[in-house]
């Protein structure tokens with residue numbers, strides 16, 4: 001079974017900055033490569049309605065392809081992020097609806113996840129991370145996402161939900177998907193507090209602990225706009241963001257960037 005993997009498409013922003021229609025390149029790639037499953041690990045665009053429309057457009061173009069999706073932080077930018085989360089659950093392939101069995105051996109389990117400052121640098125308080133401002137820059141989630149609970153509370157909710165599903169599917173080969181980062185190994189520490197302060201908003205080491213506890217076979221995530229594909233602690237790790245044009249792209253041409261970035265794995 002051919003599974004395509006991509007995250008952090010940020011369609012709106014990339015369309016604006018490149019002047020090119022990113023979706024049409026994505027659609028062209030799918031038409032040529034015909035994956036049976038497409039896993040998108042968050043940050044499709046900004047706001048739930050736009051993300052929902054994009055997912056439906058993609059599904060409409062390829063009704064037979066199974067689109068599996070977890071939300072990113074940008075996808076729930078809304079005055080009420082819980083309602084944004086619920087809006088996105090209307091898309092059947094949203095992994096927040098529950099595990100999806102690909103065949104009698106493999107199951108995909110996931111949800112967007114959030115962060116609890118376990119990647120925060122020393123010398124700062126939880127309160128400072130929760131305000132999220134350093135040197136006059138405020139982490140955009142702080143003004144654009146509005147959850148009912150604290151960052152730690154929301155992260156705990158995701159962890160409990162995922163653990164319940166993992167427990168129920170221990171006998172299967174599990175592909176775990178979140179938007180946020182599960183292992184500190186993928187956090188870039190630059191020894192520059194202006195950067196490292198915001199690592200607190202990259203994810204939680206507790207997602208990685210769950211992956212190890214339940215011996216998942218593959219872990220797909222996004223959020224950091226750096227691409228990884230390797231084996232770590234017995235887990236195949238895939239972080240495959242498109243990221244922002246121009247500084248995170250290798251090519252100036254949107255079609256080339258989309259075509260060279262999308263990863264295909266086989267199970």
Ligand SMILES: [Fe+2]
Pocket residue numbers: 008010043072223224225
């Ligand atoms: Fe992103």
Ligand SMILES: [Fe+2]
Pocket residue numbers: 042043072073074179222223224
């Ligand atoms: Fe993100």
